[in-house]
Amino acid sequence: MNKYNMEIEIKAFLKDVEEKLPGWLKDDKFEKREVLNELEEHIWDKAEELAMGGEITLVHVQKAINLMGTPESITREYKKRGTPYIYITKEWWEIYKKVLTIAVVSLIAINLIVFFAQILSVPFWDNFTSIFSGLWNSILPTLVIITVIFVALSIQGYFPEDLSQETSKIKQSISKEIHIEFETKKSLKKVKAPINTKSLLGEGIWGAFWTIMMIIQPIEAINNQFTPEFLEFVRLCGMLGMIEAIIKIFQVFAGIQRIRTQQMLILGMIVVEIFYIQRFLCAVEIPEVLRMFSQWSFDPSGIFRIILWISIVGTAIGCLEKLEKITSYSGKLHRYNAVHERSNSINRD
């Protein structure tokens, strides 16, 4: 009974520690278990020392736990992973620069294309100044959002490889399993994590970048080409897209092991997609939205209506897929963890 109580006490403490661990460690089930096992061994050692050769009691265990410090103090150092470098760790710095470069180059290219496209139709000075206002309005929010994401990843102690570890570990296990029977290999290959955090992060950053453009519509020269109703439609879609991008980034930070949180976030995505469908259905009924262009004689209403209907069907199918994802998340995660465990034991051998 005493031993049982002691174990309960230790498990409760380790549960607190587990909750405070950073996302990258929570996602790596093997590493997490290693860390918690080592802490448990430490508590028993300390309790043994406190018992001074006698029988370990609950009091010794409680004292040993108190001496360990708070779960926050124990887990703090794990969050300090990475080499500090201007708020973003060195491990992320190169990727951060690459993402920023791609975003800035894309924005400059868009502005230049618009500039040359209008060189004959718009007065030169107006056209020239619109490049700078366009660049300023688009680059600044993009820079802020991308930077915030990378700072958050650095603060949480993520490394780039953490976000791709599920695929690399499966690959590792498969390469080590080369001598093991074919069927086992096939089953290992089949099992994927319920969500791919790396692709979600990419989609989140990229989505945030484009939806900002859709919301702020920074290039006046482009805006002039479209009807106000169409621009409003684009802005609303941008807002929904922004929510979707934020949910994806939340999914990355929540980590794959948090079943309930992930299910809630996927549910949030379904709600957003329902709003998309509602927006598309409204747009189909508004001729000014369907006409799109304000100054052109070409009327794309027919084509745009078809595109909208395809989008409605596609989004509805997407909703059903996500519903399926919610219901199967737990099972997929358990299968993935089992394979992960197996791959780690193979790696250890």
Add this chain to the structure above:
Amino acid sequence: MVNNMIKRIKSFQSDSLMSDSDFRNFVEKAESEILRGISTISVLKIIDNHSIEGIYGYRILQELEVTTKKMLIIEEGTLYPLLKKLEKDALIQAERKIVNNRPRKYYYITPKGRRIQNHLTGFFNKLIESMSTLFEMKVELHDTNFFCPNCANIIDISQPDVRFCEVCGLNLEGYIANNKTMEENQNE
């Protein structure tokens, strides 16, 4: 966090410098900075001292407390992340063993870890020695150790084929010969 000196002082006079939060915070931070690097070298050194049988986390802390007379105390929240980092950097490797019916994770130093430990220890020794005048203390390094004049790496000159420092590549033949002559003169 490394448990620094000032943090361990629980009672002090209300009119002492310790009660001044600015003073206390500055000293606390400075002590932590000094101890942070030292704790890495110390942990590596202790693991190296147990290179054959290995050593587990709790024993590392105990040994550190005893050998440094409780001057260098590393908290659990610092030790295990540090060990994980050293393991990830392949300076140490871990093995799970059951000893006395208790499962434990034993750490062993790797050849790479030993080379790094050797160099850091050499650097640390020479640093303390060179600072002795500044801080008015007497530091005497063991004669058995030969330090690379270029990078302070500790070199085992008892080995007959040692010609270059493995860290910086300096040709040591002249230095070793000088060192031997000096030793002989001292013996005479």
